[in-house]
Amino acid sequence: MEFEREALAVAVTANLPVILWGAPGTGKTSVVTALGAAAGLPVEVVVGSIREPSDFSGLPVLRDGGTWFAPPRWAERLAAEGGGLLFLDELTTAPPAVQAAMLRVVLERTVGDLALPGEVRIVAAANPPEQAADGWDLSAPLANRLIHLDWTVSAEDIAEGFAGGFPVPEFDVKGTAGPAAVAGAQALVGAFLRVRPDLVLAVPDSPDRAGRGWPSPRSWEMAARAVAACEHMGAGEAVLAKLVLGAVGEAAGFELLSWRRNLDLPDPQTLLNNPQARLPERLDRLHALLAAVVAYVHADGTADTWERAWTVMAQVARTAPDVAAASARSLARSRPEGASLPDSMLELAPVLRSAGLMR
Structure with missing residues (x-):
């Protein structure tokens, strides 16, 4: 689980929306709340199964002679803090209408007519649909807005956690890659896509595959930001692989990583x-x-x-x-x-x- 924890920390640092996939009871909620506490970020937990679409798209009310889509209290609290960590839990228990309402929240940081601060990080968690209560596949548009990480635990992880406490990655949310590093990583990914233009967009043909990472211009941009963040933070190749594969899927992600590894370009x-x-x-x-x-x-x-x-x-x-x-x-x-x-x-x-x- 060490690499998953570090990949999560890199994603939060780089302000990349990420989703943790794992069976119930594997500590996804606990690690996210502990991560927020360690970084000094206020955490708002929003459980998809008990929310309505208006909890993300806003409730229409009359205001100053017009209609205002009023945000919920959790969004107002994050806006008042100027940042924080929004934890969207149990996404696969959220019906399609609720998932659709989440799209602007994840991509644009907008809730109703309220624009959340850019410093609001987004982490989600989900059980595989077959393990969730009345589970739904994640919609393709929502899945394509997230980096997908598999959250697994071993007996050794649990035993060490019980004995000495479960570790939380150390990171600095202000220590992310600068614009020049991000631009360089985007240029690298762009050069790869010149070589493999067929990988620019590959929408999966089945709901279960569409509910995980797959290649699109949006997910390639997330992969580029992940490359810049890993290089800036000194994360290892295993962490980089989890983030890139989580953004664009295994087939496309492995091709990019292999191509990048063999470039050997001058600075x-x-x-x-x-x-x-x-x-x-x-x-x-x-x-x-x-x-x-x-x-x-x-x-x-x-x-x-x-x-x-x-x-x-x-x-x-x-x-x-x-x-x-x-x-x-x-x-x-x-x-x-x-x-x-x-x-x-x-x-x-x-x-x-x-x-x-x-x-």
């Missing part, structure tokens, strides 16, 4: 300082490298870095003009104020014309 900053360095020969690696360079330039925001990036683009264009064209379009859009057009762009004239950036 974008190192390459910009030495643009004549040897570049990868494989096209998928070139896509990944240039995407990382563009993400780094965008996050850096300085004219000098933007200008130096065109030297790298020109070098790639000599052997792989199609790869350079795709990244040149993104680089041109991120031109900082005051940046001049470097001489290296002249070498890219044919490429820029093919990308629609030059006449």
Whole structure:
């Protein structure tokens, strides 16, 4: 259970909505409330089986001559605190109408006409439908908004917990990855999807599979944020695998992890300082490298870095003009104020014309 606990802590730190799947009585509620207490976060527990759709979509009331969808008290308390941990328990006992009302809460942090603070973390828990009282499969739209973690316990876990207390992961909710790291991870995932475009969207064809993690642009974005968070926090490969597979499913997730493991790319900053360095020969690696360079330039925001990036683009264009064209379009859009057009762009004239950036 060690990796599951750490994966949960990483998800909460990175503000990624996560759901714990496990049999009744395995301590899911206890670990979430303990996690909130350890992080100093107020915890609101909302049990799906005893809620109505209006508990998430708001109750319509007249206000100032119009209709106001009033939020429930649990949402008002989280808003007043400025953050916290919302624990949605027993999701598979919530009927489809209630699950549908939860969609905006999980994705947009909106309850009725109340916008929850961005610092509200969301953790859910569910029993497999066959083990839940009057259980329902999780709807595909709701499942695709969550990272799915299997919560299992062993006799050794329980024995050690009874003897010395059950451990709670240590983490800092303010110690998450910055925008540059997230952009770099998104560039990495984007480069992978160029190689495997068939994995961008793969909606499962059965309710039980649709109720877990599956590939979509939304879940790939969560996977990218998980990659950035794990790299920033120094989490191991086992933790990263649980989060990525929990976001996009096993088949797509294993492909991304294997592809990432075999990339062995130079650091974008190192390459910009030495643009004549040897570049990868494989096209998928070139896509990944240039995407990382563009993400780094965008996050850096300085004219000098933007200008130096065109030297790298020109070098790639000599052997792989199609790869350079795709990244040149993104680089041109991120031109900082005051940046001049470097001489290296002249070498890219044919490429820029093919990308629609030059006449």
